[in-house]
Amino acid sequence: MNEHYPFVNPPLPYAYNALEPFIDTKTMCLHHDRHLQTYVDNLNETLKGWDDLQDWSLEKLILNADCLPEVIRQSIKNNGGGVYNHIFYFNGMSDLRSRNNAxxxxxxxxxxxxxxxxxxxxxxxxxxxxxxxxxxxxxxxxxxxxxxxxxxxxxxxxxxxxxxxxxxxxxxxxxxxxxxxxxxxxxxxxxxxxxxxxxxxxxxxxxxxxx
Ligand SMILES: [Fe+2]
Known part of the structure; x- marks a missing residue:
């Protein structure tokens, strides 16, 4: 994903059906393509016009959210967090059956x-x-x-x-x-x-x- 605005929704690091039968394909499609995409879109929309924040990384935005103008603060927390958390969650799964490789x-x-x-x-x-x-x-x-x-x-x-x-x-x-x-x-x-x-x-x- 981009380091800064405009943020993009990175593709899953595996196929949508890779986690079957444990997590189903339709859930993965909707979760990644719609839910995460919405957080990405809303985060970009929130940052539109805030030129001085547009070179900030996702982590910098999240870590400094309490210092941001009140009008965008909660949206940055909700949508920046939504992007961060979902990417972390998706990247943390695979079909490698790696349970014994920690x-x-x-x-x-x-x-x-x-x-x-x-x-x-x-x-x-x-x-x-x-x-x-x-x-x-x-x-x-x-x-x-x-x-x-x-x-x-x-x-x-x-x-x-x-x-x-x-x-x-x-x-x-x-x-x-x-x-x-x-x-x-x-x-x-x-x-x-x-x-x-x-x-x-x-x-x-x-x-x-x-x-
Ligand atoms: Fe989710």
Whole structure:
């Protein structure tokens, strides 16, 4: 995607049907082509005419949203966050079946959560605990600790100084067509398509960047 305005909707890094049977093709098409596209369009519309903000990166806009003029502040949070969160979510999945390829991250998860089973259970509980729309995240805090956190609507953990490693979108549009209102079933299916190689790459980058 562009570094700055006008932002564009990057193509999925896999085919729309790549995550079948866990996440269905129609959901992926609508989620990427319509929901994410709408956030991109609304973000660009918000920035139209704000020349001094048009060379700002997405992260800079999100991190400094509270300092922006009130008339665009909430729209930048909602739509900038919507773009950031969705791209992160889509990039964090694949059909590579990489569950056993988490490398350094695998060891860190064992250290911080005790076992893979307890990690998945805690992640599932966290994702189920989101009331209404939002996300559950695996993040790295500034002490190099892994944590599970939630965010409401299109809030992002980067504004809390947390480094995101993996996320599940639990807005109903992410799962309603296939899973109806069964969020737990969707979470179980999402576990099957998490790209742990990608998550490990992010984890390694954060760790090496902090050294
Ligand atoms: Fe979404």
């Amino acid at each position: 490398g350094m991250l695998f060891s860190a998860i064992l250290d911080d959560f005790g076992s893979i089973d307890s990690f998945f259970q805690e992640f599932k509980d966290k994702a189920l605990s989101v009331f209404g729309s939002g996300y559950a995240w695996l993040v790295l805090d500034r002490n190099h600790g892994l944590k599970l956190v939630t965010s409401a609507n299109q809030d992002t953990p980067i504004v809390k100084n947390l480094c995101p490693i993996a996320t599940i979108d639990v807005w109903e549009h992410a799962y309603y067509l296939k899973h109806y209102n069964q969020r737990a079933a969707y979470i179980e299916d999402w576990f099957q398509v998490v790209d742990w190689c990608y998550a490990n790459k992010l984890y390694r980058n954060y760790i090496s960047g902090c050294e």
